[in-house]
Amino acid sequence: MEYKFRDIEEKWQREWKEKKVYNVSNDSPKPKYYVLDMFPYPSGAGLHVGHPLGYIASDIYARYKRLKGFNVLHPMGYDAFGLPAEQYAIEHGIHPAISTAANIDNFRRQLDKIGFCYDWDREVNTSKPEYYRWTQWIFLQLFNSYYNRGKQKAESITQLIKLFEQHGSAAPGIAPSALSFTPQEWKAFDNAKKQTILMDYRLAYCGYGEVNWCEALGTVLANDEVVNGVSERGGHPVVKKKLRQWYLRITEYADRLLEGLERVEFSEAMKEMQSNWIGKSYGAEIDFAIKGFNDKLRVYTTRPDTIFGVDFMVVAPEHELVDKIKSGTQVAAVDEYVTYVKSRSERERMAEKKITGCFTGAYAINPFDGREIPIWISEYVLAGYGTGAIMAVPCGDERDFKFAKHFNIPITNIIGAVYNGEEANATKDAILQNSGFLNGMLMRDAIDVVNNKIEEMSIGKKKVNYKMRDAAFSRQRYWGEPFPIVWKGEAAYALDESELPVELPHMNELKPGEEAEGPLWNLHEWKNYKGGVREVNTMPGYAGSSWYFLRYMDPHNDKEFCSRKASDYWGQVDLYIGGTEHAVGHLLYSRMWTKALYDLGYIGHDEPYKKLVNQGMITGISELAYRFHSHHSLDTETSETIEVKTNLFPYRVQHKDGNISMISMGSKTYSYYFSADCVMEKQKNDMSLIHIPIKFVNNNILNIEELREEWKDEDIVFVTKNGFNCEGKWYNWDQEEMSSEKFVTISQSEKMSKRYQNVVNPDDIIDTYGADTFRMYEMFLGPVEMSKPWDTKGIEGVHRFLKKLWRLFYDEVKGQVWTSSAPSPKERAGGEAATDAEWKALYKGLKKIEEDTERFSFNTGVSTFMILVNELSDLKCHKKEVLEKLLIALAPYAPHIAEELWSLIHSSPGGGDREGTGTILDAAYPTIETKYLIESSKEYPISINGKMRTTINIALDASQPEVEQIVLANEVVQKWLEGKTPKKIIFVKGKMVNVVV
């Protein structure tokens, strides 16, 4: 009987599905454990071998935990709303709902083949009304809440209204209002006015603001969706634009998002990425008088201690004071500069970081020494951060230093020799000089002194700033959740909960609406609702993914997004696995939503994920060849032409060193592809590297026949060092036919993508080797967290391991070889009891496997299985009582083969009575019998002065403490040293003795 993995895997996958063996209940006496994968966006490209890496790791852990006696929630779903489906619809005329459904089917089919233990009855799909109804509902909770800064939590907006009625705008604990009003004034405001004021407090709010507008995509993007000035999806240019937008007031949660990081198990790198994004800084705001004006210039600085080193001020070109203070001859220059800055796109600014700026003609006054300080404008100061103005200290800040040098502004040195005049020194550990009352003080200490002084003088105060901005929450797109909002004039009104869901209406054509509005704008009938106009923008991709982990807990609830009972039972996600790319997007948003829902009392925990593991990316190996087009001109200077008599190739060109450079064409136009071994360094500029589909390449050797068949449209000549292949025949350089040649490609590791023709589909691997091999091989490749290129080379080793495992049970010729020593009423093959050596091998292996699994070291886990199976093979151990323990431990890694063998040894003759379904899932994870692990004697290496010399054998007594062993070792060593007394013996963990003579 051989290992027929296809039959086995198909059989068990069907069985699991039919019997719903992975369904999990919210009611169990067992302890709970929640294992979650970042759910996928169902793209049209389907899964490639990189996607399942994290899924397999989490599946192994979920299965392991289940065998260990936990009630494990391990669900899967789809993040189905999003831009790509809509772009695809626009380009191909297929409705997003249809393409998304088809993609989901394909994902599901691919996922099922890998044998995951998901409870599919809990599947979520963010684009289904049953789901997004609750996304809209949570949005309403955010809309109807404000952040109470005093209590540091979200509260109902009705609470805020009460505060306004009692205290007016001076109510305690709330953010300062743009408008100050008394309780009486508040009551007198009309509804529209009240709504406008409340909008400044809502956690989901609508406002005008500068947003990242992407013309090509026709929508705004959140900060984390813009990379290097272009859109993350598609790489289209992004410009700043003022638009009416919905936002999430995530900035109110900045401190709690930071604080929460201390309570979760994320990698240090991940925590740092998030805290960098939040970008908390402690500083002060200081007001500078402006010579000849009553206005004050307010700056933000983290280094108030350097105030005596201020040599100029810089104000953002967009700053409101610029127009007012520009003066004299500088007016024209300022206007010109402002126009110039406006003309520059975000991308240009990022690409060429030039030092630019302009003097305004105005001067600020240093409040401590009365010095006049020129005020400049420059684009390096950002309008959106701090106060949009800075005090520049060139001796202590690199940017200020460069600016001063560029514009020849004299530099004041306040740190003596610590500043070398060549570059700025940002130290806090220098002693201040030239600094009035701060002279002789350590900069670090001077910070507080200045802060107190400015507060005393009422010219400033301590201030905390954050880089993070409120998150843009609306998109001018169709394929997203509609807002449950109706506009009446300038006021936004929330729909009632009973009106949810606001279903996304069907549209045939997705053209943008007017005034930068989304496609829904065009649906005039739908738009007009209850005497108002519906919000026609939709929510961004991250809306649905900000709370899906809660929906899995209670997926069919049509009364609530998730019952409190369910969320209290499952609580935090114990283990969350996904890529780093969501560090500052999804992970931050979902943390904020969780905190808001916690504040409002809907759930009992305020951090969604207890432990986060980031899986590395699996890159593909692309195969490339150089191509030279026939219309390309030849570089005659470096080449030497040699006539060759043929109509096919009138001549060829040869470099003086003998390497082939180029062949010209005959009457027909050919594309020339060059084998890697015949392209010289200097020719590379004249050629382009073309991606070759990897299926035509094996070990860097290209199958030219197959490629030619695939690329029929192109007439290709393949050129190698020794000749060329044209029209299917190989010729040498004398135009004589020759035997076939090897065409060598160039390999390069890059992201797996259709575009690079380097995608490896898991389906193909599973067809050839089976899902169990695939699972174990993905783990065997290396640590889950590590990025690595996909390489199929080693997969044979894992496959061999499974076959070897199979042979412990069944032999191709002999049939069943496993035996049982346990008595059974049925007739069956007898056998002897397992020996100590067999038990020892087993438990030693299982102990290591358990440790490896616990610490996510699945690659060494797989290795340990290999060692264990090799040992059992060597021992010719075919005993059921040993092997069945092995199978249980293997079940998380290779569930299909484990199930099959488990079922075979429990149902065949000798298997004994079979209870229940007989599935391995009912088994208990083997406990380690430590008595087999205790060694009675051990070899100790002895070294002298650090150099290994020999080993001694010491009899061990488990009851004796380590000290006894040291004494023993000492005696042995002394004897061995023939009377010489060692100075020192180091004995570590029963492992080694080092002797110093």
Add this chain to the structure above:
RNA sequence: ACCCGGGUGGUGGAACUGGUAGACACGCAGGACUUAAAAUCCUGUGGCCAGUAAUGGCUGUACGGGUUCAACUCCCGUCCCGGGUACCA
């Protein structure tokens, strides 16, 4: 530029708190079985040197230095690669 990771055989990677570096696997070489191939099994495999051999010696974890009886592991400096951030005052 700054902040994180990381650099180990021909290759992927082991070595968990410093304790015989290179587990396990691929590849390669040799052998067994076979008419042959596949499959399977066995042996060898960091480098250098000595020996008929068993074996022994030296060297070796990017580079230079240090701490230690002992360093892939800790400390200092240099180089290289990957990721993140990018004028955030």
